[in-house]
Amino acid sequence: MTITKSLLSRRTFAGLAGAAMIAVAMPAQSFAAEVTIPIIVKDTTSFYWQIVLAGARKAGKDLGVKVPELGAQAETDVNGQISILENAVAGKPAAIVISPTEFKALGKPVDEAAKSVPIIGIDSGADSKAFKSFLTTDNVQGGRIAADGLAAAIKAMTGKDEGDVVIITNTPGAGSLEQRRTGFLDQVKTKYPGLKVVADKYADGQATTGLNIMTDLITANPKIVGVFASNLIMAQGVGQAIAENKLSDKVKVIGFDSDDKTLGFLKSGAIAGLVVQDPYRMGYDGIKTALAVSKGEKVEANVDTGANLVTKANMSEPKIEALINPKVK
Numbered sequence: 001m002t003i004t005k006s007l008l009s010r011r012t013f014a015g016l017a018g019a020a021m022i023a024v025a026m027p028a029q030s031f032a033a034e035v036t037i038p039i040i041v042k043d044t045t046s047f048y049w050q051i052v053l054a055g056a057r058k059a060g061k062d063l064g065v066k067v068p069e070l071g072a073q074a075e076t077d078v079n080g081q082i083s084i085l086e087n088a089v090a091g092k093p094a095a096i097v098i099s100p101t102e103f104k105a106l107g108k109p110v111d112e113a114a115k116s117v118p119i120i121g122i123d124s125g126a127d128s129k130a131f132k133s134f135l136t137t138d139n140v141q142g143g144r145i146a147a148d149g150l151a152a153a154i155k156a157m158t159g160k161d162e163g164d165v166v167i168i169t170n171t172p173g174a175g176s177l178e179q180r181r182t183g184f185l186d187q188v189k190t191k192y193p194g195l196k197v198v199a200d201k202y203a204d205g206q207a208t209t210g211l212n213i214m215t216d217l218i219t220a221n222p223k224i225v226g227v228f229a230s231n232l233i234m235a236q237g238v239g240q241a242i243a244e245n246k247l248s249d250k251v252k253v254i255g256f257d258s259d260d261k262t263l264g265f266l267k268s269g270a271i272a273g274l275v276v277q278d279p280y281r282m283g284y285d286g287i288k289t290a291l292a293v294s295k296g297e298k299v300e301a302n303v304d305t306g307a308n309l310v311t312k313a314n315m316s317e318p319k320i321e322a323l324i325n326p327k328v329k
Helices: 002-025 047-063 078-090 107-114 139-158 175-191 207-220 232-244 260-268 279-294 318-324
Strands: 039-041 069-071 096-098 119-122 131-136 163-169 195-202 224-229 252-256 273-276 302-304 308-310
Touching: 039 047, 039 078, 039 279, 047 069, 047 279, 069 078, 078 096, 078 107, 096 279, 107 119, 119 279, 131 279, 139 163, 139 175, 139 195, 139 224, 139 252, 139 273, 139 308, 163 175, 163 207, 163 232, 175 195, 195 207, 207 224, 207 232, 224 232, 232 252, 232 260, 252 260, 260 273, 273 318, 308 318
Parallel strands: 039 069, 039 096, 096 119, 119 131, 131 302, 163 195, 163 224, 224 252, 252 273
Antiparallel strands: 273 308
16 A cells, blocks of 8 residues: 555656656747737728738737737728727727827827737827827928928929919818828918919718819810828829829829839829838738837837838939838738
C-alpha cells in the first residue's frame, strides 16, 4: 500500500511538473485576448476609402491587431453608419477608429460610444469632444490649396487670375467638405479679388449629379472659367462634363483626391489639378494611435496628415507617385 501511494505521488508530481513545463514553453500571447480595433469608414465602395482600409489592414498585420473593416456603401447613409458604430461598441473592442459621415448627426452617437470605448477620429470630424485623437488633412488649408491651384490654372490659360468660378460640394453637412469649402471661399475672397464665385452648389453624393450640375452651369453661364469639385466623386462628375463638352481649354477644374478616372482626366487636361491627401497614412496611423490609447499611452490630440496639389507636370515625381498610386492590397 505504501508502494502504491508512493508511485501515485511520483506520477502526480511528474504530471504537474510536465504541465508546468508546457505552460512555460507556450508563448504568453496565447493566454491574452485578441486585440480588436474596428475601423468605420464613410463608404466601403469608394477608392479613397479602400485606400484608408488598406492602411488600416497593414497596421493590423504589423501590430498584431484584428481590424474589422466596416462602413456603409454610400456617404449619404448616415443612419447606417450610426448603426454600424453601435454594433461595433457592443462587441467591446479595445478602441474604434471612425470617419463620421456627417458632423452634426454623428455627434451624440460618438459621445455615447466614447462612454464605453476609446474613439479615434480620422478624415472628418463630428460634433463631439470625445475623440481621444483626431487624424486628418487640414481641410481648410486643402481648400486654400485648391483656390491657389485654380487661380494659377486660370492665369496660365487666360493670362490673368480673373473670371467666374464655381464650387460643387458632394453633400451638405460633412465636416471635411465644409472646411474645404470655407478655405476655398476665404482664399478666393482675400487673395484673388478678380475671381467671382457665381455658384456654390451641393450635390447628393452621386457622380452623375455632379455631371448634371456642371453641365447645367456651363450651359447657363458660358463665361465660367474655373471649378472646384471638393471631393473625389464630384471630381469624377465634373471632369466627365468638361471632357464630354470639350471644354478643357476654356474651363479649369481642381478636384480633391484621386483614382484612375480622375488621373485620366488630369492627363487629358479635363482636370487641371487634384488636391491629394494621404488616406493610407490615415488608416495606418489611425489603428496605431487607437492601439496606443487602448494601452493608456499618451497620443497627440490632433494630427495633420498633409495635402499636396497634383498636376500633370508633377504627377511623376516620387513623392506624388506614392500618393496617387498607393498599394491597396
